[in-house]
Amino acid sequence: MLDIRYELTQNKKEKPDESALGFGKYYTDHMFIVDHTEGQGWHDARIVPYQPLALDPAAMVLHYAMESFEGMKAYRLPDGSVQLFRPDRNAERMQNTNHRMCLPSLSTEDFIQAVKALVKTDEDWVPHQEGTSLYIRPFVIATEPHLGVRPSATHQFIIICSPVGAYYSTGINPVKIFVEDEYTRACPGGTGFTKCGGNYAASLISQVKAHDLGYEQTLWLDGVEHKYVEEVGSMNCFFKIDGTVYTAPCVGTVLPGVTRMSCIELLKKWGIPVSEERLPVADVMKASKEGKLEEVFGTGTAAVISPVGELRYEGDVAYINDGKIGEITHKLYDTLTGIQWGKIPDDMGWTVKVD
Numbered sequence: 001m002l003d004i005r006y007e008l009t010q011n012k013k014e015k016p017d018e019s020a021l022g023f024g025k026y027y028t029d030h031m032f033i034v035d036h037t038e039g040q041g042w043h044d045a046r047i048v049p050y051q052p053l054a055l056d057p058a059a060m061v062l063h064y065a066m067e068s069f070e071g072m073k074a075y076r077l078p079d080g081s082v083q084l085f086r087p088d089r090n091a092e093r094m095q096n097t098n099h100r101m102c103l104p105s106l107s108t109e110d111f112i113q114a115v116k117a118l119v120k121t122d123e124d125w126v127p128h129q130e131g132t133s134l135y136i137r138p139f140v141i142a143t144e145p146h147l148g149v150r151p152s153a154t155h156q157f158i159i160i161c162s163p164v165g166a167y168y169s170t171g172i173n174p175v176k177i178f179v180e181d182e183y184t185r186a187c188p189g190g191t192g193f194t195k196c197g198g199n200y201a202a203s204l205i206s207q208v209k210a211h212d213l214g215y216e217q218t219l220w221l222d223g224v225e226h227k228y229v230e231e232v233g234s235m236n237c238f239f240k241i242d243g244t245v246y247t248a249p250c251v252g253t254v255l256p257g258v259t260r261m262s263c264i265e266l267l268k269k270w271g272i273p274v275s276e277e278r279l280p281v282a283d284v285m286k287a288s289k290e291g292k293l294e295e296v297f298g299t300g301t302a303a304v305i306s307p308v309g310e311l312r313y314e315g316d317v318a319y320i321n322d323g324k325i326g327e328i329t330h331k332l333y334d335t336l337t338g339i340q341w342g343k344i345p346d347d348m349g350w351t352v353k354v355d
């Protein structure tokens, strides 16, 4: 259990218009911080007014990207209460990331306590409109001023929150995806399975390239052979081919998404065959030509489920389901969002009340 000190703000900010929240534009009144010192462990947990950080310019995070992060949401229910979705999974994933990055971790219990305490403090920032939520961003940074490369002796674990709008303000429109065949995101033994800032820094160039070509996102192939599909930008990717739903195995190069895991559990419950065998991109393009590529969608906390309408690989383009959202894609979207926003009963035991 963390012993949290509260220093509440005297000047609450004005709340933004809930119909124009966008993503990551506004931040709530408070933030959570806890310090970590080698030999002492975690100490001085506190909720303080949202404010800039004071960091030494030599802080190791600024030079060697020694940081990790998580992404999760709090949802407003029809009865006005607030809940989280599988927060234990985010806590465990952050522990795995931190282990790989030589960063310290909070226990699952302390992580969830900190998230709940901050969401409770800023509860009136959890928006009410259809499809809106409070995005929660926990992160760890190495704060020791030191220019040599080695683990840091001091760290901070911080949580900030941002009210976010409905991802699909104009309805669910399928995205166009560019299959990246030059750059790679991850390779065996690397950091592909972690949520670390460095992965994103290294992936930006492909996103810019995809945008320049008129595509919204990049689909990454495996880093060794450039042959097997892995994931899309900040989403895991699913392909329904001839009745079976395929998604890349989480073997070190793919981020183990909480949404991915939840989709697999639902599909299995519904009796739909799921394969986590590696899937060659050539098989996807071939299935498209044979009329067997039935649905493609991405999964992630921000958009939940994102249908894919078009895939471009080298000179070839696959159009999926006439640019319409597929049946399984739709059912997963309705079920997950229904559970998250408390519109349908959570018979999977995935939600946790903030009280």
Ligand SMILES: *Cc1c(COP(=O)(O)O)cnc(C)c1O
Pocket (backbone or CB within 6 Å): 071, 195, 231, 232, 233, 234, 235, 236, 255, 256, 257, 258, 259, 260, 299, 300, 301, 302
């Ligand atoms: C966060 C993330 C995902 C999605 O994970 P969720 O837990 O479902 O939000 C997928 N891929 C990458 C690279 C990510 O960073």
